[in-house]
Amino acid sequence: MSRIASILLPMPLPEAFDYAEPEGMELTVGDQVAAPLGPRLLRGVVVGLREAAGGNRPLKPIDRRLDEPRLPANTLEFVQWAARYAVDNPGQVLAIALRGARVPKPKPVRMVRPTGVQPVRSTPARARVQEAAQQQPAPAAELARAAGVSAGVVKGLIDEGVLEVFEIAPEARFDAPDLSRSGSELNASQAAAAGLLNEMVDDGGFNVALLDGVTGSGKTEVYLETAAHALAKDPKAQVLILLPEIALTQAVIGRVAERFGVQPGEWHSEVAPPARRRVWEAVAAGRCSIVVGARSALFLPFANLKLIVVDEEHDGSFKQEEGFIYQGRDLAVVRGKIEQAAVVLASATPSLETLRNAETGRYRWLRLSSRHGVAQLPEIELVDLRTTPPASGCWLSPLLVQAIAETLARGEQTLLFLNRRGYAPLVLCRACGERMTAPDTDSWLVEHRYSGRLVCHLTGFSMPKPERCPHCGAQDSLVSIGPGVERVEEEARMLFPEARISVFSSDTMFDAREARRLVEAMTAGEIDILVATQAAAKGHNFPMLTLVGVVDADLGLRGGDLRAAERTFQLLAQATGRAGRRDRPGKALLQTYAPEHAVMQALKAQDRDAFVAAEMEERELAKLPPFGRLAAVIASGPDLGQLEAFMREMAQAAPNAQGVEVYGPADAPLALVRGRRRKRFLVRADRGVDLSAYMTTWRARVKPPTAIRVSIDIDPYSFL
Ligand code: ADP
Numbered sequence: 001m002s003r004i005a006s007i008l009l010p011m012p013l014p015e016a017f018d019y020a021e022p023e024g025m026e027l028t029v030g031d032q033v034a035a036p037l038g039p040r041l042l043r044g045v046v047v048g049l050r051e052a053a054g055g056n057r058p059l060k061p062i063d064r065r066l067d068e069p070r071l072p073a074n075t076l077e078f079v080q081w082a083a084r085y086a087v088d089n090p091g092q093v094l095a096i097a098l099r100g101a102r103v104p105k106p107k108p109v110r111m112v113r114p115t116g117v118q119p120v121r122s123t124p125a126r127a128r129v130q131e132a133a134q135q136q137p138a139p140a141a142e143l144a145r146a147a148g149v150s151a152g153v154v155k156g157l158i159d160e161g162v163l164e165v166f167e168i169a170p171e172a173r174f175d176a177p178d179l180s181r182s183g184s185e186l187n188a189s190q191a192a193a194a195g196l197l198n199e200m201v202d203d204g205g206f207n208v209a210l211l212d213g214v215t216g217s218g219k220t221e222v223y224l225e226t227a228a229h230a231l232a233k234d235p236k237a238q239v240l241i242l243l244p245e246i247a248l249t250q251a252v253i254g255r256v257a258e259r260f261g262v263q264p265g266e267w268h269s270e271v272a273p274p275a276r277r278r279v280w281e282a283v284a285a286g287r288c289s290i291v292v293g294a295r296s297a298l299f300l301p302f303a304n305l306k307l308i309v310v311d312e313e314h315d316g317s318f319k320q321e322e323g324f325i326y327q328g329r330d331l332a333v334v335r336g337k338i339e340q341a342a343v344v345l346a347s348a349t350p351s352l353e354t355l356r357n358a359e360t361g362r363y364r365w366l367r368l369s370s371r372h373g374v375a376q377l378p379e380i381e382l383v384d385l386r387t388t389p390p391a392s393g394c395w396l397s398p399l400l401v402q403a404i405a406e407t408l409a410r411g412e413q414t415l416l417f418l419n420r421r422g423y424a425p426l427v428l429c430r431a432c433g434e435r436m437t438a439p440d441t442d443s444w445l446v447e448h449r450y451s452g453r454l455v456c457h458l459t460g461f462s463m464p465k466p467e468r469c470p471h472c473g474a475q476d477s478l479v480s481i482g483p484g485v486e487r488v489e490e491e492a493r494m495l496f497p498e499a500r501i502s503v504f505s506s507d508t509m510f511d512a513r514e515a516r517r518l519v520e521a522m523t524a525g526e527i528d529i530l531v532a533t534q535a536a537a538k539g540h541n542f543p544m545l546t547l548v549g550v551v552d553a554d555l556g557l558r559g560g561d562l563r564a565a566e567r568t569f570q571l572l573a574q575a576t577g578r579a580g581r582r583d584r585p586g587k588a589l590l591q592t593y594a595p596e597h598a599v600m601q602a603l604k605a606q607d608r609d610a611f612v613a614a615e616m617e618e619r620e621l622a623k624l625p626p627f628g629r630l631a632a633v634i635a636s637g638p639d640l641g642q643l644e645a646f647m648r649e650m651a652q653a654a655p656n657a658q659g660v661e662v663y664g665p666a667d668a669p670l671a672l673v674r675g676r677r678r679k680r681f682l683v684r685a686d687r688g689v690d691l692s693a694y695m696t697t698w699r700a701r702v703k704p705p706t707a708i709r710v711s712i713d714i715d716p717y718s719f720l
Contacts, residue, residue: 010091110166126156183228220346237305239289260290283300306339349570376586381588413547441459489531523542554593629686632716639677
């Protein structure tokens, strides 16, 4: 009896396709195969196999099985679950899961070893080569170097048949973690938390814990201890540590290397394809036991995943907003469930969703309420910009300037935090008032002085800053409005010409190595003032940093979406939490026009619980997350009339369901992006509603014209 194989292709197709399994191929679910689609042969993965019932129309046969690692069943289940949840095509998710596999296989390495034949003529140089080759086969050049001879000597021995060349597959070496090394000795509350997490690992099944500890309380120490425990218990166990920023992955990679004496697998968008391939293969083969990465590491084909850590779990960067839209923290919990693994969510300012799960007992809740050792939390002061404004054209108030001067005098470091890249967020013409906007997008162009360009942060469009206003033609009339990090740096340089000042933002750091270098320079005390966006405000430990100045504490509140207050609180608590490590007390100054705002008051009083309680109450009243569910539908198209007609059709097709309200259609706040008009619906549902199922039904009822793109965002974070 022949079999039918369902093959999922890594592309946006709604379902897997059926193919005939050729006689003798003996496929298994998870195998990678080459399957014909139209005139092409494509890589796909077997997701199902069944006996063919007679009489069906003949199916195209699979071309061949690829000599590639098999995807574990759990990984496939996760891919399909994630697609259903996000109301997207499973092939789209599979494409992410195969990202490391779709890189050409690296070429085999040519090695040299002895054959046993003795050379006709022996010289000391030849003898040294023979000895080196005897000890360990190696590439010819390496042998020559080890023996201190020229390449010609080795070649001569090969030509004579004394040595022979053979090929091996270049496998990445991921050495086993050294579990005999011990970490820092944990203090009492750290030890208690680690003990509970270790118990969770020992229980063996799926469990989630919130590791809730103030900045600097040693959460990283605790979860590394639990990682060590998991690896000691099961030498084949794998541990995944997820971080929201590439800069943070670098810091944690360093700590893993120190703790376990090995480099972990590194996974994020900047890892070069060959390295990506090596990590992917090693993870699938179970040869790589610790992976440190960004959210997409969740889709790696783990052979035996036992522990997932989501560090800084509250961070909005875990939400992927383009292509396949997902919330990495939530999917980490799902992956943990499928793998029957322990999941640790760590944060000093947990998300309301996670806190709610901890409050209701779905997650274990472990608290570390003080900093390790003598380190104290910083003192926080609000600087009321209405009464102590900066000098005209400046952004640092006299109080902050004085505090920086004092910090410099003590030989300590300052972090000036402003979550805005570039030089100025807006450029306008003094003559006609024209604001410089992107040509095809509803957004202001941001001035970047380093590159001398005006940049659209949304689409990446950029142009040189013009000398004349493009609207009225006035010469030299364009003025920069408001500050970005580059402008604050300029002001700091003017005020403190002797100080060593650096900018840390995604525009000034071109890659992960550059980020690591800056973090190291800061740690080593080679920088006096670091002007930084959120890229540096999170998670890092700078022992000499004692002053944090928040240039514009109100910035995040202006957007006004569901999470504006929560996000501002988290970001500023993180940023101010950088101040005062080890034995040096720290201070944070928050510049604000709204010192009476609940967020500022909570930050000043360092009273997270009161802030969370008030915020929870508001969300509960409005039945918003975590007390309800949200989804967004964004449709876009080049023609407004056509888009409006489609939105009306879509509104009519919305299924009626209890506990679900549909708002819209309305203009999306960004109503024009890359020349496409955008409209949206917002959907709110009670917690008990399967919102993914609702959205799937709705989506299936409409067929958008080809020019219109519809994307569904379950649990939206960005309301643009
Ligand atoms: P968190 O992750 O909560 O911000 P970390 O784990 O980074 O905290 O710890 C903050 C700092 O304190 C780090 O420099 C860390 O090495 C140090 N530290 C934490 N716990 C201990 C400990 N038990 N012994 C020695 N140093 C510790």
